[in-house]
Amino acid sequence: MFEAILFDCDGVLVDSEPITHGVLRDMLAESGWDMPIAECMRHFIGRTVRSQSALIEARTGQPLTDAWMAAFYARRDAQLRARLQPISGAIEAVRAAHGVTRGRIACASGADRGKLILQLGQTGLAEWFGPHVFSGHELPRSKPYPDVYLAAAASLSVLPARSLVIEDTPTGVAAGKGAGATVWAYCPAAHLADDLRAAGADLLFPSMAELPARWRQVGLGAA
Structure with a gap:
């Protein structure tokens, strides 16, 4: 078959999902969009962060920059290495x-x-x-x-x-x-x-x- x-x-x-979305939730909170981890996972699980850029920018009032994404990747990867x-x-x-x-x-x-x-x-x-x-x-x-x-x-x-x-x-x-x-x-x-x-x-x-x-x-x- x-x-x-x-x-x-x-x-x-x-x-990896709780780890990745925990880091994402924390960074979005630092940028002005504070939400529970469960809500963050509802918005982003199965989707790329960049695909949701319009939503992020609307909720934070800030552009989703390459520098922000690089910082997210670095923090995410550090947590994955420690906990995955x-x-x-x-x-x-x-x-x-x-x-x-x-x-x-x-x-x-x-x-x-x-x-x-x-x-x-x-x-x-x-x-x-x-x-x-x-x-x-x-x-x-x-x-x-x-x-x-x-x-x-x-x-x-x-x-x-x-x-x-x-x-x-x-x-x-x-x-x-x-x-x-x-x-x-x-x-x-x-x-x-x-x-x-x-x-x-x-x-x-x-x-x-x-x-x-x-x-x-x-x-x-x-x-």
């Missing part, structure tokens, strides 16, 4: 995916490449993906557009329709579906389910540790 498995990174492979952990079951799932697809796996993220390389390297995941790591920052359009998943599938010489995407946000689900892939959504919290289904997720699952068994159910790696 599937010839390749394409993983999102943040929230799927690594538990893989999502439970993610390393085992990636290892299994590599086996059942004979190496046809990729990481396709809306994050900047520096963050991707840091996170995959720090959690020991980089070796499984090799050169097949794609950042939406380097493509004409980032998620929710399909460009990053189209690029990932092309790098593996696999049709998007024969690819399985693993996502965790409505934005990412829309990107995978827009590419023509089947999308399974990691959904550890029940209140997220409706939004993921509305975005087009084909299947929801609550634990990354379940993935190898679910692949066997659809015939992946059965031989």
Whole structure:
């Protein structure tokens, strides 16, 4: 059924969202937009900071400058180096995916490449993906557009329709579906389910540790 498995990174492979959005919340508060971390995550999870520049500038009354972004990246990366952990079951799932697809796996993220390389390297995941790591920052359009998943599938010489995407946000689900892939959504919290289904997720699952068994159910790696 599937010839390749394409993983999102943040929230799927690594538990980076609370760290990244904690830094973002603090910096926005320093700039004049103070809000709880939950509200910050509602506004920004699954989206690039720059894509929300109009909202940021309206709430802070200040331009979103390159210097501000550089400071954000520096503070974010310092916290990721100090605190980042893989999502439970993610390393085992990636290892299994590599086996059942004979190496046809990729990481396709809306994050900047520096963050991707840091996170995959720090959690020991980089070796499984090799050169097949794609950042939406380097493509004409980032998620929710399909460009990053189209690029990932092309790098593996696999049709998007024969690819399985693993996502965790409505934005990412829309990107995978827009590419023509089947999308399974990691959904550890029940209140997220409706939004993921509305975005087009084909299947929801609550634990990354379940993935190898679910692949066997659809015939992946059965031989």
